[in-house]
Amino acid sequence: MTFADTVARARAANRALLSEVESKAALAAAGVRVTATELARSREEVAALAEAMGFPVALKVVSADVPHKSDVGGVRLGLAGRADVLAAHDAIMAAVGAARPDAVVEGVAVQEMAAPGVEVIVGVTADPQFGPVMMFGLGGIMVEVMGDVAFRLAPLGAGDARDMIDEIRGRPALDGARGRPPADLDALADVLERVSAFAAAHPEVRELDLNPVIASPDGAVAADARIVLAEG
Amino acid sequence: MGVPGHPLDRMFNPRTVAVVGDKGPNYMWLRNNQPFRERGGNLYSVQIDEKEIAGIEELGVPNYPSVAAIPDAVDYAVVAVPRHVAPHVLRDLIAAKAGGAAFFTSGFAETGEELGIELQERLTVMARESGFNVVGPNCMGLYLPKVGVRFHPEVPVAGDGRTGFLSQSGTHGIMFSLVMGAHGLRLSRCASFGNAIALDIPDYLDYLTRDPETDVIAMYAEGVRDGPRFARALREATARKPVVVWKGGQTEAGARATMSHTASLAAPHAVWRGIMRQCGAIPTDGLDETVDVVKTLLDAKPATGKRFALMAMTGGQSVSMTDAFAREGFEVGPLAERSSDELASFFNTVGGSFRNPLDMAGTVQGKVEVLERILAILEADETVDAMAMEQSAMFGARQWKEHPERLDALLDALAAHAERSAKPFLMVMHPAHEEAYVAELRLRFAERRIPLFPSFERAAAAARALPHAIRA
Numbered sequence: 001m002t003f004a005d006t007v008a009r010a011r012a013a014n015r016a017l018l019s020e021v022e023s024k025a026a027l028a029a030a031g032v033r034v035t036a037t038e039l040a041r042s043r044e045e046v047a048a049l050a051e052a053m054g055f056p057v058a059l060k061v062v063s064a065d066v067p068h069k070s071d072v073g074g075v076r077l078g079l080a081g082r083a084d085v086l087a088a089h090d091a092i093m094a095a096v097g098a099a100r101p102d103a104v105v106e107g108v109a110v111q112e113m114a115a116p117g118v119e120v121i122v123g124v125t126a127d128p129q130f131g132p133v134m135m136f137g138l139g140g141i142m143v144e145v146m147g148d149v150a151f152r153l154a155p156l157g158a159g160d161a162r163d164m165i166d167e168i169r170g171r172p173a174l175d176g177a178r179g180r181p182p183a184d185l186d187a188l189a190d191v192l193e194r195v196s197a198f199a200a201a202h203p204e205v206r207e208l209d210l211n212p213v214i215a216s217p218d219g220a221v222a223a224d225a226r227i228v229l230a231e232g
Numbered sequence: 233m234g235v236p237g238h239p240l241d242r243m244f245n246p247r248t249v250a251v252v253g254d255k256g257p258n259y260m261w262l263r264n265n266q267p268f269r270e271r272g273g274n275l276y277s278v279q280i281d282e283k284e285i286a287g288i289e290e291l292g293v294p295n296y297p298s299v300a301a302i303p304d305a306v307d308y309a310v311v312a313v314p315r316h317v318a319p320h321v322l323r324d325l326i327a328a329k330a331g332g333a334a335f336f337t338s339g340f341a342e343t344g345e346e347l348g349i350e351l352q353e354r355l356t357v358m359a360r361e362s363g364f365n366v367v368g369p370n371c372m373g374l375y376l377p378k379v380g381v382r383f384h385p386e387v388p389v390a391g392d393g394r395t396g397f398l399s400q401s402g403t404h405g406i407m408f409s410l411v412m413g414a415h416g417l418r419l420s421r422c423a424s425f426g427n428a429i430a431l432d433i434p435d436y437l438d439y440l441t442r443d444p445e446t447d448v449i450a451m452y453a454e455g456v457r458d459g460p461r462f463a464r465a466l467r468e469a470t471a472r473k474p475v476v477v478w479k480g481g482q483t484e485a486g487a488r489a490t491m492s493h494t495a496s497l498a499a500p501h502a503v504w505r506g507i508m509r510q511c512g513a514i515p516t517d518g519l520d521e522t523v524d525v526v527k528t529l530l531d532a533k534p535a536t537g538k539r540f541a542l543m544a545m546t547g548g549q550s551v552s553m554t555d556a557f558a559r560e561g562f563e564v565g566p567l568a569e570r571s572s573d574e575l576a577s578f579f580n581t582v583g584g585s586f587r588n589p590l591d592m593a594g595t596v597q598g599k600v601e602v603l604e605r606i607l608a609i610l611e612a613d614e615t616v617d618a619m620a621m622e623q624s625a626m627f628g629a630r631q632w633k634e635h636p637e638r639l640d641a642l643l644d645a646l647a648a649h650a651e652r653s654a655k656p657f658l659m660v661m662h663p664a665h666e667e668a669y670v671a672e673l674r675l676r677f678a679e680r681r682i683p684l685f686p687s688f689e690r691a692a693a694a695a696r697a698l699p700h701a702i703r704a
Contacts (some may be wrong), residue, residue: 017483130459151506153463160510167509 003029011232016192016206018068020060020109023225027210030198032191034222035114041107043089049110050085057067058111059088061096064105067226072099077111085110114223116171117216118183122191124154124199124208126230132199136192138170139212154196161189161196174215183215197213206230235442240431242331243338243365243374244421244439246307248274250299250330251382252321253313255279256287260385261336262311264590266382269293276302295636296342299324309333310373315340318369327357332365332431334373335587340427342370370393371426372402375409375445377419378445386410393418395526396440398433398451400425401480404519411523414551414671416678417530422448432457434465441469447702448529450522452474463511470512474529474700478516479504485561514697524685524694526688528701529593531681532656535698537617539563540612542589547651553622556688560696562618564588571613598631600641607649618698619657622656625673626664633669639676647680656698659684661692 001009003026010018010147024034028164033105038061061074069075073095076088089108096103119139127133130153137149150164165171165185176182191213199205203205207228214221234245249268251261254277262277269275269292277288288295296302299309299321310619311321311333318337325333339345340352358367367373372383375660378391383402387409395412395420399405413420420443423436431452440446449469456462470477474669479501508515514529516522540562544550554564566572567588575586584594596602610616623642632639650657659682665668670686677684681703684692 003289006237080536127459127503129456130463130503133506147502152510153460153507157510163509164506199251 001025002204003214006230007229010229016229016231017064018227018229019064019106020225021062023208023227024222025224026227027195027198027222031194032198032210032222033187033219034225036112037109038111039107040110045084046089046108046110048084050079051082053110053112056080056113057085058109058113059085059092059099060101060109060224061092062106063096063100063103064106066096066100066105071149072096083111111223114214114221115216115218117214117218119212119221120174120188120214120215121149122195122210122222124195124205126206131203132196132205134164134192134196134199136164137168138173152196155200156193156196161192164173164192165189181217184217184219185215186214188215191222204230204232233421235439236333236446238439238442239363240332240365240435243333243367244287244443244668245377245380246273246301246331246379248276248304248307250276250278250302250306250309251293252278252309252311252333253317254284254288254310255281255312256284258534259291260289260290261312262291262293263382264382264385265310266291266470267382269380271380271389273379273381274304276304276306277454278302287388299328300328302328305329305331305344305606307331308374310336312336314431315348315351316367318351320359321367322355322364326362326364330364332367334367334371334424335369335426336371336373338370340428340429342427351425354582356429365428366430367423368426369429372405372424375405375419375422375424377421383424384409388413388418390418391422391677394445394447394530396420396443396449397422398425398436398440398449398453400433400454400605401452402426402530404452404478404480407519408450409524411519412526415523415527416675417523417527419566423574428457429468432462434458434461437469437475438463439474441465446473448474448526450475450526451476452478452480452522454480457506463507463695466513474697474702475513476516476522476525476529476697477508478515478518478522479486479508503538514700520690521639521693524690525671525697527678527683528656528658528694528697530701531650531678531683532652532658532698532701533650533701533703534701535618537657538696539615539620540618541563541613541616542622543606543619544589545593545624545627547583547585547591549624550585550591551621551687553620554589555671556692557620557695560692562692562695567610568613568615570644571609572617574609578602578605581604593627596639603642604645604649606646611649611653611655616655618658618695620658620660620695622660622662622688624662624664625670626662626665628661629664629666629669634672639673643676643680643682646682650682652679656701657682660688661685664689 006022055163058077063065079085132154134152148169150167174183209226210222277293340348375383384406402424440449543570578595584587587590634642
């Protein structure tokens with residue numbers, strides 16, 4: 001399915017928020033590495049997909065009515081075997097059912113776990129005057145609480161992505177703080193450039209969040225993605 | 233000069249200026265523009281109010297009942313009529329094929345009132361359909377120091393300005409022009425453009441980018457209507473000359489204020505900073521910082537690195553100076569061994585130091601040749617990218633008043649060093665108890681092209697612009 005098809009389908013359903021699976025498919029098509037994600041519609045399918053993918057995996061609830069999955073207990077990470085996966089599936093269903101009894105749950109996404117690394121956030125917001133603006137910051141509280149974030153207009157020009165990465169105060173974290181190996185900055189810059197090109201080419205995207213992108217010596221992989229469409 | 237063939241060239245280089253609707257007893261616009269007439273420009277008035285005509289003619293300005301009646305082609309007009317008359321005047325100016333017009337008239341969209349918004353929309357449509365150069369409305373218009381077109385009676389008339397200034401605010405346009413003058417710096421051209429219904433920042437910026445009389449561009453902006461177009465114009469400008477952008481409305485409360493001031497929306501501060509960096513512009517936060525940065529760009533040599541040699545007269549000053557420069561991210565480290573050895577051979581280390589920062593009053597003791605020797609050693613030191621020297625009025629003022637020749641000798645030595653040296657040289661003189669005296673001195677430093685700052689903090693903040701400095 002092309003991104004245009006995804007947009008058309010979402011608009012037909014009167015839906016501005018694309019699912020994680022839809023968002024990741026669009027970004028993967030734009031050349032961004034994303035963690036493999038497959039939708040399971042039953043308890044048995046969850047276990048089968050996890051075994052096919054290889055452990056560890058993560059499970060996330062899939063529902064248009066639950067935009068902030070972790071807030072309602074809809075996310076379980078680092079599941080190491082079949083028994084863990086089944087137990088996590090049941091726990092997610094119970095937690096979401098309790099928090100959002102009216103939510104229509106499409107199923108559960110089974111995801112590969114990214115290699116350990118530094119969590120960063122790559123985002124796009126539509127500025128009313130400037131159009132798509134790229135955002136980059138470290139994950140966790142650094143963006144929201146500390147405001148440690150760099151902005152540029154999309155599309156990024158030569159050197160802009162590295163300049164964004166170098167601008168944040170938390171930059172040393174990417175060099176391998178606390179004995180960690182340094183992150184692959186070229187791969188991270190590549191993610192920023194590809195996302196910026198995607199945003200510039202798709203004015204119908206109002207917001208885009210890759211949160212987190214895991215930056216490690218092996219590259220940069222988006223572990224979650226969220227696209228919000230502008231009003232059609 | 234100017235930019236032949238550019239759509240704004242006629243209004244930026246006028247030979248005929250019309251003032252429409254000026255009124256007594258002050259006749260503000262006719263008086264502001266007397267220097268234009270004195271320099272041979274054709275200054276005309278348009279006024280139909282019989283009571284006003286005698287006062288206008290007393291000023292030596294011919295008055296006409298309409299724009300159409302003016303015998304010469306109007307290159308630039310200042311319109312100061314009531315708002316409901318503005319569309320009629322604009323229609324006449326369009327019919328007369330004038331080069332452009334600034335509407336001092338206010339009371340449009342910035343009021344938020346239905347009538348104001350509707351009148352602004354009418355002007356906008358007329359300007360768009362005719363392609364007419366409307367400056368404003370709700371603005372002070374153009375200030376062209378060389379030809380004597382002015383928006384205030386005290387801004388200088390001078391032909392040697394090299395800085396172009398654009399301002400969404402009339403007050404900031406006037407203040408910048410006056411404060412630059414008080415620092416011995418002139419403007420090449422200035423536009424205060426208020427609500428910017430037709431010509432907007434990118435249009436003016438394009439002109440200043442191509443203008444051979446403008447070497448540095450600065451602007452005060454509150455909001456931007458067409459962001460991508462603004463960013464494109466800014467990139468084109470910064471590829472050719474330094475551009476300083478002073479942003480108003482950076483806080484949430486400030487952003488609300490810009491809405492009622494010029495009816496423009498403001499991007500959040502952090503987004504704006506990112507865009508400025510991406511476009512190669514130098515962002516500033518206020519009037520003084522903007523003047524300081526422009527001064528640095530014009531009169532300092534460009535820096536190739538962040539290592540400063542700091543020359544202070546006393547120990548306390550050397551510490552404060554180092555703090556100020558280090559806080560802005562500059563390095564104040566040890567000098568090369570050869571420099572230290574040379575300085576050690578003559579430095580008075582009792583109550584002084586030749587380690588960077590230098591504490592040197594006891595060594596220099598007012599002797600210019602000793603100062604020149606120190607400057608030459610730092611100039612030759614490959615670990616030094618830039619220099620700043622401190623001399624406060626606390627010590628200087630009394631002896632310079634008693635012995636003016638000592639000040640002359642100091643200025644000569646510093647000017648010769650600044651001219652010869654490949655490295656930037658900044659001077660810091662805290663006025664201490666001698667504000668008025670130092671205000672005069674400032675002009676003498678400006679004449680000699682020695683960038684002078686009243687505090688370490690202001691010098692260090694301005695030094696961030698050194699990589700963009702243009703002095704050859």
